[in-house]
Amino acid sequence: MKELSSIVKLTDSFKNFSSVGSKTAERMAFNVLSMDDKTVDELIQNIKDVKEKIHPCPICGLLSEGSICPICNDEHRDHSTCIVLSSYKDVYNFEKSNTYRGTYHSLNGDLSSLKGIRPEDLRIKELLERIDKENIKEIIIATNPTIEGETTALYLAKLLEDKNIKVTRLAYGIPMGGNLEYADELTIQKAIEGRTTLK
Amino acid sequence: MKELSSIVKLTDSFKNFSSVGSKTAERMAFNVLSMDDKTVDELIQNIKDVKEKIHPCPICGLLSEGSICPICNDEHRDHSTCIVLSSYKDVYNFEKSNTYRGTYHSLNGDLSSLKGIRPEDLRIKELLERIDKENIKEIIIATNPTIEGETTALYLAKLLEDKNIKVTRLAYGIPMGGNLEYADELTIQKAIEGRTTLK
Numbered sequence A, B: 001m002k003e004l005s006s007i008v009k010l011t012d013s014f015k016n017f018s019s020v021g022s023k024t025a026e027r028m029a030f031n032v033l034s035m036d037d038k039t040v041d042e043l044i045q046n047i048k049d050v051k052e053k054i055h056p057c058p059i060c061g062l063l064s065e066g067s068i069c070p071i072c073n074d075e076h077r078d079h080s081t082c083i084v085l086s087s088y089k090d091v092y093n094f095e096k097s098n099t100y101r102g103t104y105h106s107l108n109g110d111l112s113s114l115k116g117i118r119p120e121d122l123r124i125k126e127l128l129e130r131i132d133k134e135n136i137k138e139i140i141i142a143t144n145p146t147i148e149g150e151t152t153a154l155y156l157a158k159l160l161e162d163k164n165i166k167v168t169r170l171a172y173g174i175p176m177g178g179n180l181e182y183a184d185e186l187t188i189q190k191a192i193e194g195r196t197t198l199k
Helices: A005-015 A022-034 A037-053 A088-097 A124-133 A147-159 A185-193 B005-014 B022-034 B037-053 B088-097 B124-133 B147-159 B185-193
Strands: A078-085 A102-106 A138-141 A166-169 B081-085 B103-106 B138-141 B166-169
Touching: A005 A022, A005 B037, A022 B037, A037 B005, A037 B022, A037 B037, A078 A088, A078 A124, A088 A102, A102 A124, A124 A147, A138 A147, A147 A166, B005 B022, B081 B088, B081 B124, B088 B103, B103 B124, B124 B147, B138 B147, B147 B166
Parallel strands: A078 A102, A078 A138, A138 A166, B081 B103, B081 B138, B138 B166
Antiparallel strands: none
């Protein structure tokens, strides 16, 4: 193997992908050898396209191939409700669920004193501008239920206190289809706190 | 996701790798976005290099970056013993074990009436030429212990019958560190057939 320096180099390149370990990377490098030229050319072109065509939407921070993303551009969506996310990646889960017709705003991170991420590092200024400009009536904070995510949620709630808008947080509890046996203590605690009346 | 056609296309490209499923392919496509330009350029260059630089060695059929592979080119190796493999990939396991100092010959396949692979489709002619030219004294047949591999081994043994060379087959038996409990019947049968005398 060590004599095939181009295979070694390609293996190293594939190891840069977070979900690829060294065995898979090696197998993938050999895979390239047995692919026909057209497939390899397409792979290279598609890698280039992703890097060149995709940019964050200047309004919401989600990924877009045009100047403004299709969600911000869609007049049929409810622009008075906005889900605030830590990462642009989270949007796909919300869109898959097909229940939400409002807009999104990605903060591109969470507040973290450990990692030195301060409010000015997040897309908070852009959110405040949108609230005025788009006449937003409700902000649904959907940052992750981690220490950083909770800190960010509390910071935003405090910041929006004087504004005349509703600020909500996603409900936390037992996941649907989940088993109580496997739920951790904190999830159970949150599920009890957020209990709803049936009758 | 569906609005980001370049991500969809790249995901499809990554799915061409045999060890990558659709979830991993999607994650890898997003990974490309967060890589810096240098890393992506290197990835593309390394893919191109593997396709352009690596060719089969004209003598043994193993992969090589030069005209003749480093093993065929190595005068310190024993050119009178040659391991015959079904695939060039198998060489790495032999080389890792660090016990063999002879040469190799890849057939690039196994005989298979099902897949329509005939003797003339394999690199058998090249092997016969080498036996004369390199004065090979022993051929160790290391095709896989499958029906196709066994057929190929028997075919070769028959073909080399009149030649004045030793033809051997790798020993099959219980794998080292393996447990008898998990060994299949055929392996046990081979292990009994190939038993060695201790005393």
